Amino acid sequence: MTRPSPRARSGRAALEPAALALARGVARAGLSRLHGLQVLRCVATLGQAVALARLAGALIETGGLDGLALGLAGACLLAGAGLGSLIETRSAALEAEVAVALIDAAEARLAAMPARAAADLPRGAVIAGLQRHPGALARLVVGHAAARRMMGLGPVLTAGAVAVVSWQAALALLLATPVMIVFFALVGGLIRDRATAQEAALGRLATQFADRVRTLPTILAAYGLPRETAKLDRRLQAYADGTMGVLAVAFLNAGVLDFFASLAIAILAVFLGLGHLGLAEIPGFAHLALWQSLLILLLAPEYFLPFRRYAELYHAKAEGEAAAEALAWVFSEEAETRPERGVVPAAGARGLVLPHAGSVADFDLPETGLVAVTGPSGAGKSTLLRVLASVEAPLAGAFRLPGPNLPATWVSLDTPIPAGTLAAAIADGTTATPEAVAAAAASLGLSDDPHWPGGLDAAVLAGAENLSGGQRVRVAVARLLLRPGTAFCDEPTAKLDPANAARVRQALACAARTRLVIVATHDPALAALADRRIGLRPTLSERQAA
Incomplete structure (x- = not known):
């Protein structure tokens, strides 16, 4: 037998995903032993069929x-029962061994990866890579591989046993095989595409869920929970639809195979019945002993059993191949040999594309200072603010905020205010002293607001229903002064009278001396105080309308 050259073997390895190569290497020895056990079980099944046919034939013909x-x-x-139990146990253990090896490789890769490269990995790929993909790949290299081998050998052994009795009956079984192979080929592309779409949907769902959990406080502060819940529902429905699509094709595949298997067995039964009744002289089916006819009928379902088992696991092939492609990041060496894609070397943004607003010119962000996002209505100012606050994901590009990873503060007209007193509302989420709270309230004119008497003891009703939008903003800005993290302010002076707008501008400028404050604004006076501006252009639809 001619062995493939090293060059040919290396060429195939180059085309094979590294994750799949690792999984097959781990499974190779155990799979050979598993295959040996399956062959023994097949032989035991054939022996049982022969014994049952002889037993039933003698009992019917002689009564003995x-x-x-x-x-x-x-x-x-x-023997068959014991071998079956051993096969299932060995198969499960081998799949677990392969999955653990893949998880260990992923963990080692993450530990050795540069921090920025690890942070740049899609969270969905990492989560699915450590939870779902190793198991899917293990089923491909163990369960599916064993079923594929038995599909090649099992029917041959069964047909050989039938041929001892009637080569014509064995030929009839073999003639049904091409139909199944053709159907496998037709279904293969469809189920592979659906499995790839299913894995992509899982990655997007995992990424979005991880991001939303991480930024949940900001989402709640920005009243974005209903919107984000709806987005997650859509992702979950897309994943559910993908899963049902894969299962639908798998069930269709199994149903068609069962139809052809039942049809072939029925034809054999009819031919054997006609031969025994003397109604037709069909070569290979007439003049057979009763036990021989019974043996053919007992072995016919066993001939198709490996095809049915392979059909049941056919979707595992598509899912495993998709998982191997999705695990490419574990074995990729590109992060060590090229600049990290999607990682911003300095604080700022590169290549951002905003939902509904389009691309944004690259910009840098200072450690501290006031940054104004300006532009006409609909240009994407609020969207950019939500993206930088990690409330919403960009369509493309990457960004990085400067400084330590401290909790951010969100300021807008609908900032949530807890019920209680004004002092408690300002100090919410901080450890500020009463003196600091009083100073922050005074700088925003809250302690002596004629429309909100009571000073720091003024009541805040549930849902802050007794506060106007402008009062909400001033409370949020006062709270901002007591927090050290980055501040995101969406139109903080939009609904304020000139005196209170001036107080807010002054407070933001004061806060920007010790932290980064990013404001989306139409206020020229506020923009004039900014240390840096990010100007957004109108969207394409608005430019066309103009």
């Missing part, structure tokens, strides 16, 4: 009990 056949049937039954 064939002790040898009965003993052989019992022995083969016990």
